[in-house]
Structure formats: C-alpha cells, structure tokens
Amino acid sequence: VEEATAMITIYHLGLSQSDRVVWLMEELGLPYEMEVFVRHESGYAPRELFDVHPLGRAPVIRDGKTILAESSAIVEYICTRLAGGCLWVAADADNYADFLYWFHFGPSSLSTMASFRMIAHRQNYENQDHIVRHWLRQMDLAFDIMDKRLADVPYLAGHEFTAAEVMILYPITTWARYNGTDFSRHPNIRAYIERVEARPAYRRAMDIAGPDRGAGIPPVYTMHDPEAAS
Amino acid sequence: VEEATAMITIYHLGLSQSDRVVWLMEELGLPYEMEVFVRHESGYAPRELFDVHPLGRAPVIRDGKTILAESSAIVEYICTRLAGGCLWVAADADNYADFLYWFHFGPSSLSTMASFRMIAHRQNYENQDHIVRHWLRQMDLAFDIMDKRLADVPYLAGHEFTAAEVMILYPITTWARYNGTDFSRHPNIRAYIERVEARPAYRRAMDIAGPDRGAGIPPVYTMHDPEAAS
Numbered sequence: 001v002e003e004a005t006a007m008i009t010i011y012h013l014g015l016s017q018s019d020r021v022v023w024l025m026e027e028l029g030l031p032y033e034m035e036v037f038v039r040h041e042s043g044y045a046p047r048e049l050f051d052v053h054p055l056g057r058a059p060v061i062r063d064g065k066t067i068l069a070e071s072s073a074i075v076e077y078i079c080t081r082l083a084g085g086c087l088w089v090a091a092d093a094d095n096y097a098d099f100l101y102w103f104h105f106g107p108s109s110l111s112t113m114a115s116f117r118m119i120a121h122r123q124n125y126e127n128q129d130h131i132v133r134h135w136l137r138q139m140d141l142a143f144d145i146m147d148k149r150l151a152d153v154p155y156l157a158g159h160e161f162t163a164a165e166v167m168i169l170y171p172i173t174t175w176a177r178y179n180g181t182d183f184s185r186h187p188n189i190r191a192y193i194e195r196v197e198a199r200p201a202y203r204r205a206m207d208i209a210g211p212d213r214g215a216g217i218p219p220v221y222t223m224h225d226p227e228a229a230s
Numbered sequence: 231v232e233e234a235t236a237m238i239t240i241y242h243l244g245l246s247q248s249d250r251v252v253w254l255m256e257e258l259g260l261p262y263e264m265e266v267f268v269r270h271e272s273g274y275a276p277r278e279l280f281d282v283h284p285l286g287r288a289p290v291i292r293d294g295k296t297i298l299a300e301s302s303a304i305v306e307y308i309c310t311r312l313a314g315g316c317l318w319v320a321a322d323a324d325n326y327a328d329f330l331y332w333f334h335f336g337p338s339s340l341s342t343m344a345s346f347r348m349i350a351h352r353q354n355y356e357n358q359d360h361i362v363r364h365w366l367r368q369m370d371l372a373f374d375i376m377d378k379r380l381a382d383v384p385y386l387a388g389h390e391f392t393a394a395e396v397m398i399l400y401p402i403t404t405w406a407r408y409n410g411t412d413f414s415r416h417p418n419i420r421a422y423i424e425r426v427e428a429r430p431a432y433r434r435a436m437d438i439a440g441p442d443r444g445a446g447i448p449p450v451y452t453m454h455d456p457e458a459a460s
Contacts, residue, residue: 044364054375055339055368066327072338073330081321091311097296100303108302108337109285115345115365122361129353134274135345138285145284 008082009033011052011060013045015211017071017170018059023205024075024166028083034209072107075163087163095158102149102156102164105142106171113139114175121180143186150188154195165196173197174211238312239263241282241290243275245441247301247400248289253435254305254396258313264439302337302397309393317393325388332379332386332394335372336401343369344405351410373416380418384425395426403427404441 010025012018012034025032037058040046050056053069060069063082068074079088089099116135149156156164173193175181183189196202207213240255242248242264255262267288270276280286283299290299293312298304309318319329346365379386386394403423406412413419426432437443 055371057339057368063327068327068331070331070334070338073327073334076334077327077330081326096311097293097298097303097307100307101298101300104300104303104306104337107334108300108341109287111338112341112345115342116349118361119346119349119359123359129349131348131352138287141285 006064007031007033008078009035009062011035011037011049011058011062012209013037013049013058014039014209014213015174016045016058017174019205019209019211020071020166020170021059021061021074021078022209023169023202024078024087024163026201026205026208027161027166027199028078028086030078030083036209072104072167075166076103079163087161087166089157089162099157099162099164103162103167106164106167110139110142110168110171113142114171114179114181117181118175118179121178139181143181143183143189147183147186147188150192154192161196161199169193169196169202177211236294237261237263238308239265239292241265241267241279241288241292242439243267243279243288244269244439244443245404246275246288247404249435249439249441250301250396250400251289251291251304251308252439253399253432254308254317254393256431256435256438257391257396257429258308258316260308260313266439302334305393305396306333317391317396319387319392329387329392329394333392333397336394336397340369340372340398340401343372344401344409344411347411348405348409351408369411373411373413373419377413377416377418380422384422391426391429399423399426399432407441 008025008030010018010021010032012022014036016039022032022034035052037046037049045056045058047056049058049060053060053067055069057069059071059074060067061074061078062068063077068077076088079086089096093099113135116132117139120132120136146156153159155161156168172181172183172189176183183193238255238260240248240251240262242252244266246269252262252264265282267276267279275286275288277286279288279290283290283297285299287299289301289304290297291304291308292298293307298307306318309316319326323329343365346362347369350362350366376386383389385391386398402411402413402419413423
C-alpha cells in the first residue's frame with residue numbers, strides 16, 4: 001500500500017519541542033524527512049516557519065497533503081494512524097486511564113504551570129501575584145504525584161514505554177533548564193529521566209535534533225524583544 | 231455486560247471547565263452521577279476536592295475504581311472507551327488530522343495563550359514583557375485561523391459535531407468573559423458559539439452545571455489571595 005510507505009516530513013525548529021517528533025519516529029523505526037529551521041537571533045522562530053503553518057510554531061508535520069501542528073495531535077496521529085497503535089495503549093487495556101492522564105498531562109496542565117513558572121523565573125514576581133504562586137504550588141504538587149507514580153512503575157503508563165514519555169520528557173528536561181525547575185526532592189523523576197535518556201532511539205534523536213545540537217542557537221533564556229531598539 | 235451499564239461519577243466544581251464533562255454525557259445520552267463542589271469564597275477550589283484528586287482540580291471522574299483527572303484525558307476516555315468512538319473521529323477518516331488538531335488545540339496551545347492573556351488582563355503588563363505580548367499575538371493569530379476554518383465548515387473537525395467542540399467551548403466562552411477576549415473581528419467564531427450553544431444537550435448541561443448556575447459562586451475575576459489578611 002502506497003500510504004504505508006509514504007514518508008512524512010518533520011518541520012523541526014532548533015531548540016524546540018519538535019525534537020520529540022524525531023524521537024518518536026526513531027522509536028518507531030519509521031522513515032521521515034526533516035526540514036530544519038534555526039531560531040532568529042532574538043530567540044524567536046524565523047518568519048519562514050509561518051510559511052509552513054500560520055502560527056509559525058514547531059513541530060509541524062506533512063503527511064501527503066495533510067499539514068498538522070500541535071505536538072500532542074501529531075504524536076497521537078503518528079501512533080494511531082501511521083504506526084498501527086504502536087506506543088499507544090488500547091482503549092480496553094487496564095492502564096488506559098493512566099496512559100491518557102499522563103499523555104495529556106504534559107501538553108495540558110504542565111504546560112500551563114510551566115508558563116507561569118517561566119514568568120515567575122524571568123521576572124521574579126512570585127510574591128506579586130497569588131495566581132502565579134498558586135500555579136507554582138500546583139507544579140510542585142504535580143511533580144510530587146509524578147514522583148510517587150514513578151516509585152511504583154518504570155514508565156508513566158505502567159510497565160512499558162509509551163507515547164506518554166515522548167510527551168513529557170521535553171518539559172521536564174529542556175524547559176526545566178530554562179525556568180529554574182529542579183528535581184532535588186524527586187529522586188524517582190531523576191531516575192526516570194536517566195532511564196529514558198539512555199534509550200538508543202532517544203540518543204539518536206538528540207544527536208539529530210536535540211537542544212544541544214546546532215552551535216549558535218541562542219538559549220531560550222536570552223530571548224529578547226525583537227521590536228526593541230538594539 | 232455490567233461495565234457498559236455502570237455509571238460514572240463526575241466531580242464537578244461550580245464555575246469551572248468540569249461543566250464540559252456533564253455536557254459530553256448529555257450529548258452521548260449516557261447516565262452519570264455528580265458530586266458538586268462550591269468554590270471557596272476566595273475563588274479557589276475547596277480543600278475537599280483534594281480528597282478526590284491530589285491536585286485539587288476539576289474535572290475528575292470515577293469509573294469503578296478508576297479515578298481520572300485532566301479534561302482532555304477524560305473526554306478521550308469517555309468517547310473511546312465508554313461510548314464506542316461516538317463523537318470521536320476514526321483514525322482512517324479523511325478529517326482525522328483536522329479533528330486531532332482542534333481537539334488538542336484547546337487544552338494545549340489555547341490554554342497556554344489564555345494563561346498569558348489572564349495575566350496581562352489582570353495586571354495590565356502587556357507592555358512590560360515581550361513574551362507575554364508574543365503569546366497575545368499568537369492568540370490573535372489562532373483565532374484568525376479558527377475563524378477562517380469556521381467560514382468553511384460548521385464544526386471544527388468538519389461537517390459533524392465532535393469532541394473537539396466539547397473541548398473548545400469553555401475557553402472561548404467562560405474564559406473569554408474573564409480575560410477580556412472578544413470576537414468582534416471574528417464573525418464565524420461568534421456564529422459557531424451561537425450554533426453550539428443552541429444544542430439541546432448543551433442547554434441541559436448548562437442548566438445543570440454551567441457558569442451561571444449556583445448563586446453565590448464568586449466570579450473568577452474577583453479571585454483574591456486566600457493567604458492575605460482580610
């Protein structure tokens with residue numbers, strides 16, 4: 001069948017969460033093409049990415065005539081449509097609820113928590129707004145829950161590696177570098193990160209598309225106002 | 231089969247996005263029980279909600295012994311496990327990518343955009359941080375894209391009502407009230423909101439669990455610091 005052998009294109013932005021799509025394809029052993037975009041010197045995505053998708057964000061994939069953005073949508077699409085349910089959990093499985101919770105947790109709740117954390121970290125106004133403080137407390141609680149979960153099972157959905165790992169690793173590694181999150185109170189999360197980072201497919205993907213790839217890409221924390229006078 | 235007739239429990243917090251789970255069950259015609267929690271006078275969720283789930287958030291559902299939080303996980307769980315794929319789109323359908331994009335857009339990207347918008351709206355620092363401004367521009371762009379989409383089709387996934395509507399309506403109605411979003415430039419979004427709000431199941435659900443239900447629930451914009459001296 002032609003569709004099964006067609007290759008998707010990954011539009012990858014350096015130092016961005018699009019590295020997880022490369023990782024997913026390496027885990028699945030599926031072929032892909034990449035188009036690589038480099039951040040503007042301000043730290044923002046380059047204008048060319050807006051030609052791929054009107055939000056100018058990454059990741060985006062192309063599958064034939066279909067253009068798809070939004071990380072979690074892309075990962076669900078690849079696993080359930082292109083990979084026959086591989087790295088996904090079946091709806092009748094005992095751990096389906098666990099899988100869905102952790103698959104959605106990264107792009108949904110954790111992403112919101114991390115937004116507030118980034119603001120607090122950049123501007124040091126933890127003490128200025130109780131809503132920001134509320135979300136920082138939520139983030140601490142969430143990592144407590146995650147640490148407890150990982151005391152019982154090696155992967156978030158249970159005993160097997162799934163797409164939930166693919167969704168959560170970037171927020172707890174690359175984002176954590178830039179928003180001041182540390183896991184000093186969370187030994188099981190630290191061990192989990194090591195366990196997942198040791199996977200051959202992860203290492204291959206990071207060599208190809210990871211955050212330390214590409215000299216000259218400015219780290220996120222130096223992002224500055226592209227409209228300001230220089 | 232006993233499982234098919236077992237009733238889920240919805241832990242609903244007044245004036246919160248847990249109203250979407252009530253709505254989903256009304257759309258599906260499935261039975262459910264509700265436990266209702268009322269916000270603390272500060273605007274925050276009451277401590278009792280932490281006995282249901284350690285993050286103290288809503289919605290949460292119970293299905294037998296399974297407790298599940300995270301809106302998007304709950305909606306996916308109900309549609310794919312309890313409702314046999316109803317209001318979901320099959321992985322081999324032509325509009326699967328459209329469906330997944332819009333299903334995930336609300337809880338993922340839009341939720342992040344709305345967090346920054348709420349901060350900007352509360353504290354009026356649009357002009358203080360270019361990252362906040364960046365996300366406000368992203369939100370404007372996102373609504374432009376959505377408006378364009380809804381010029382072509384009546385529902386986000388295409389010609390039929392799906393779980394994508396269930397995910398997005400709260401952010402574009404209740405949140406919009408409280409963070410200063412208006413759709414004056416987006417006639418197709420306005421018409422879409424009217425079209426979806428006219429659905430009998432939506433009206434039933436809002437009578438049961440909507441934001442205007444329950445006198446005495448403080449509106450979100452009056453949330454104040456529960457730790458501050460009164």
